[in-house]
Amino acid sequence: MKIQEYQAHEIFRKYGIPSVNGILCKSVPEAVEAYRKLGAGKVVIKAQVLSGGRGKAGGIALAADEEQVESAAKKILGLRINGLEVNMVLVAPAAEIKSEYYLSFVIDRGSKSTVMILSREGGVDIEHVAKTTPEKIEKISIFPFVGIPDFLAKKAASFLFDDYEHIVKGAGVIKNLYKIMVNLDASLVEINPLVITKKGELLALDAKMNFDENALYRQSEVAAMLAPDDEEAKEIEAKSHGFSYIKLKGDIGCMVNGAGLAMTTMDMVNLYGGKAANFLDIGGSSNPQKVVNAMKFLLGDKSVKVVLINIFGGITRCDDVARGLKMAFDQIETNIPVVVRLTGTNEKEGHQILSGSKFHIASTMRDAINKAIELGRS
Numbered sequence: 001m002k003i004q005e006y007q008a009h010e011i012f013r014k015y016g017i018p019s020v021n022g023i024l025c026k027s028v029p030e031a032v033e034a035y036r037k038l039g040a041g042k043v044v045i046k047a048q049v050l051s052g053g054r055g056k057a058g059g060i061a062l063a064a065d066e067e068q069v070e071s072a073a074k075k076i077l078g079l080r081i082n083g084l085e086v087n088m089v090l091v092a093p094a095a096e097i098k099s100e101y102y103l104s105f106v107i108d109r110g111s112k113s114t115v116m117i118l119s120r121e122g123g124v125d126i127e128h129v130a131k132t133t134p135e136k137i138e139k140i141s142i143f144p145f146v147g148i149p150d151f152l153a154k155k156a157a158s159f160l161f162d163d164y165e166h167i168v169k170g171a172g173v174i175k176n177l178y179k180i181m182v183n184l185d186a187s188l189v190e191i192n193p194l195v196i197t198k199k200g201e202l203l204a205l206d207a208k209m210n211f212d213e214n215a216l217y218r219q220s221e222v223a224a225m226l227a228p229d230d231e232e233a234k235e236i237e238a239k240s241h242g243f244s245y246i247k248l249k250g251d252i253g254c255m256v257n258g259a260g261l262a263m264t265t266m267d268m269v270n271l272y273g274g275k276a277a278n279f280l281d282i283g284g285s286s287n288p289q290k291v292v293n294a295m296k297f298l299l300g301d302k303s304v305k306v307v308l309i310n311i312f313g314g315i316t317r318c319d320d321v322a323r324g325l326k327m328a329f330d331q332i333e334t335n336i337p338v339v340v341r342l343t344g345t346n347e348k349e350g351h352q353i354l355s356g357s358k359f360h361i362a363s364t365m366r367d368a369i370n371k372a373i374e375l376g377r378s
Contacts, residue, residue: 001211003225004048006090008207011184015176017191019204022092024048031073032066034091042094045072047079047086057081062094095203100193101160102126103174105181107188108141114181116140116148116174118159122193148178160194169202170194184222185215234297241293243282250275252372253298253307253336255291257282257316265310268365274373277304282316291324292331299334306337308372310365313344320346322353329358337375341368 012019022044023034035043047059054060059081061072069091079086100122108115118138121129130137138159142148148156150171157170173194181189188210195205216223238245244259248266252274256262259281266276278301282294298307311321321342339360342350354361360375362368 001213001216001222001226002050003209003211003222004050004088005046005207006048007225008209009204011180011209012204012207015180017173017176017204018202019207020090020092020095022046022090024088025073025091026077026088028070028073028077031089031091032070035063035066035069038091038093043069043091044094045069045076046090046092047076047081048088048090049081049084049086051082051084054081059086095195095205096198097193097205098196098198098200100195100205102129102190102192103160103177103194104188104190104192105142105178105186106190111141113144114142114178116142116156116178118156120160122195126192142178147182148175150175161196165200166196166202173202173204180209184209185212185219186210187212238280238294238297242287242290243280243294245294245297246279247301248276248278249303250277251303251305251376253277253280253301253304255280255282255294255298255307255309257311257313257321261310261312265308265365265369268369269308269373272366272369272373274369274376277301288320288324288327291321292328295325295328296332299332299336304336306339306372306376308368309338309340309342310368311340311342311344311350313342313347313350315345317345318342318347318350319353322350325359326353326357339368339372339375341365 006024009019023037025031025034031045042062042064045061045063047054059076059079061076063069063072073089076086076089102119102122104117105114106117119126119129119136121136140156153171153174154167156174157167161167161170177189180186186209190208191204191206193205195203197203211222234247235245252269254265254276256265262279262281266279269276280294280297282290298304311318337360339362340354341362351361360371362371
């Protein structure tokens with residue numbers, strides 16, 4: 001689960017991390033009024049959207065008067081960044097930056113621990129720094145039963161800062177950032193950039209947080225911050241129906257049982273020249289109603305031109321899938337072609353159920369995928 005930048009700043013301030021204190025605005029007049037309330041000569045207007053690359057996409061602007069605030073807010077509100085529409089901005093006092101740094105904690109499966117990442121190259125893509133100048137990044141694995149004692153916090157801060165005053169302040173930021181990581185079941189907590197202003201203040205200019213969805217049952221405060229976009233809302237709804245769904249950018253709707261088979265199916269669709277519209281795994285249970293719900297998801301996507309159903313029956317029985325398909329099309333009227341490949345448990349019974357139907361039946365995965373691509377192009 002991700003939260004917006006303004007929400008992450010609120011958490012930072014609650015945990016004693018010096019952070020941007022701006023005003024959230026959902027319209028141009030609100031942005032102008034926020035400028036007046038702040039009484040700042042210069043402000044930054046930042047798109048609040050769950051996507052990276054906001055600056056490069058035109059989602060961040062500086063303004064020095066009401067006219068510039070109005071112009072910038074008009075440009076940013078309604079802007080689409082990586083397919084997501086901006087419907088709110090954060091208006092905050094602009095900082096006079098002396099130097100920029102990078103600081104984060106992330107769950108690292110390789111080391112099976114939380115890892116602290118630090119760099120003096122803040123304000124840029126950390127992935128680019130890691131690729132081109134990895135020597136500029138420090139990584140410290142945190143032993144969970146020890147956490148971050150004072151000596152380790154100061155040692156880490158000394159990677160970023162040279163003078164003792166900022167090392168001490170930085171150590172405090174590091175310890176508090178780790179508290180957020182642990183206390184709120186976060187999977188990522190990032191400050192990029194962490195800056196020293198020309199007045200010598202340490203300030204978190206940006207804030208990013210991801211949380212473990214499996215822990216939300218004990219994180220009511222975090223769960224209350226969830227404001228999913230359309231795609232995330234679909235994924236949450238899919239989970240409530242018992243299957244996994246992720247929207248992609250193609251036009252072949254895929255329904256598969258098992259994550260491995262789903263990934264293989266998408267790879268083969270791409271190999272043969274098609275593009276998958278989604279990842280949809282109905283899982284291992286035999287439940288016709290689940291197939292009905294999954295089919296409604298696929299056909300509700302306007303980008304889908306053809307549906308590809310690829311089932312390898314084990315626990316999932318082919319006859320149950322076939323019944324679900326017939327039930328779905330008793331409830332849904334559509335001209336979208338559906339290609340079905342059933343193999344495994346009760347495949348003969350499944351084929352008998354679908355016999356004489358309008359479905360395109362394929363005997364192999366390759367035939368099914370090629371047929372789906374052909375129908376999608378016709």
